[in-house]
Amino acid sequence: MKKVISLAIVFLFIASCSTVPITGRKRVNFVSDAQILPTSFEQYAGFLKENTISADAKMTNEVQSVGINISRAVDKFMRANNMVSEANNYRWEFNLIEDPTVNAWCMPGGKVVFYEGILPMCANTDGIAAVMGHEVAHAFAKHGQERMSTGTLLQLGGAAVAIGTANKDPKAKQIWNSAFGLGAQFGIMLPFSRNHETEADKLGMVFMIMAGYQPKEAVNVWVRMSQRASSEQAPPEFMSTHPSNETRIKNLTAFLPEAVKLAAKYNAQ
Numbered sequence: 001m002k003k004v005i006s007l008a009i010v011f012l013f014i015a016s017c018s019t020v021p022i023t024g025r026k027r028v029n030f031v032s033d034a035q036i037l038p039t040s041f042e043q044y045a046g047f048l049k050e051n052t053i054s055a056d057a058k059m060t061n062e063v064q065s066v067g068i069n070i071s072r073a074v075d076k077f078m079r080a081n082n083m084v085s086e087a088n089n090y091r092w093e094f095n096l097i098e099d100p101t102v103n104a105w106c107m108p109g110g111k112v113v114f115y116e117g118i119l120p121m122c123a124n125t126d127g128i129a130a131v132m133g134h135e136v137a138h139a140f141a142k143h144g145q146e147r148m149s150t151g152t153l154l155q156l157g158g159a160a161v162a163i164g165t166a167n168k169d170p171k172a173k174q175i176w177n178s179a180f181g182l183g184a185q186f187g188i189m190l191p192f193s194r195n196h197e198t199e200a201d202k203l204g205m206v207f208m209i210m211a212g213y214q215p216k217e218a219v220n221v222w223v224r225m226s227q228r229a230s231s232e233q234a235p236p237e238f239m240s241t242h243p244s245n246e247t248r249i250k251n252l253t254a255f256l257p258e259a260v261k262l263a264a265k266y267n268a269q
Contacts (some may be wrong), residue, residue: 020141021081022206022262023199031145033089037109040144041091044111054096054116063114066128066213067094070136071110073210073267078140080269090139094132102228106135108144121224126208126217133204133211133218141203143196197242202255209263215256222248 020027054060071092078087092110100117112135114128122128138144205218226245243251 020199021077021083022203023141025195025199027142027146029142029145031148033086033109036145036148037089037091040108040111044093044107044113047113048095052098054098056096056116059116059119060096062125063096063128063132064094066125066132066211067092067112067136069211069213070129070132070207073207074136074140076269077207077210077266080266104131104135106139108139108142110136110139112136121221121228123220123224124217126214127221127224129208129211129213130204130215130218130221133206133208133213134200135204136207137200137203138196140207141196141199143200146196147193194243198248198251201248201252202259205252205255205259206262206266209259210267215259219249219252219256222252 018027018029019025071090075087075090078084090110092112094112094114096114096116099115101115102117102121104112104114104118106112112132114131118131119128122131201218205215208218209215222245226249229245
């Protein structure tokens with residue numbers, strides 16, 4: 001049984017390898033749009049029913065306008081780079097929620113939520129575009145599907161460890177299971193999440209430039225985030241799902257010249 005599980009892990013890993021457009025990063029994803037998007041759209045609709053849409057018409061219009069512009073840039077890229085069927089699957093939607101939480105997110109298929117609490121961190125239209133580009137990039141790179149795929153592989157790995165230690169004494173079994181759990185958490189899932197965040201930062205910067213926004217504001221958003229968090233005790237970066245604010249500022253500053261070149265290249269297609 002353990003060999004069967006091991007072979008299944010290897011097969012799924014090899015069969016589902018693909019490349020993230022623009023960054024070129026290799027990913028493992030065996031969750032199709034047909035599998036995940038209906039659920040994503042249903043959950044998004046449910047979320048909107050259970051939460052309060054912002055009554056601030058001006059900011060709602062601005063968030064939606066920026067979202068439309070950036071989604072058009074993404075759609076243009078996909079249609080110019082042999083991703084027409086994928087582009088047709090997206091159902092872009094942008095909503096501002098009446099909530100002080102400093103957050104925004106995008107579900108697979110292009111369903112975006114901004115909370116009012118993140119707007120002071122955005123500070124201006126270009127800042128909104130920086131956050132919007134980042135969230136849209138998560139959907140573009142299929143990070144949600146990739147996390148689901150990795151979770152499945154880890155479940156199979158955990159099953160293999162359980163089978164392999166079935167005849168060991170309880171103490172040894174506990175040590176093996178704990179080692180696997182910690183290794184999966186700190187060696188795979190947390191770095192994996194940080195890689196996704198870094199990739200979304202870079203892709204988002206390219207997309208916001210393609211849509212006509214100023215990329216320097218992507219750096220400034222994280223400067224403001226850093227200032228806000230200066231009084232809070234953040235966990236060490238290796239224990240976090242996100243890179244530190246300082247790391248993001250450094251990475252985006254270094255990437256900015258390349259992002260400008262890439263955006264010009266893709267806009268010319």
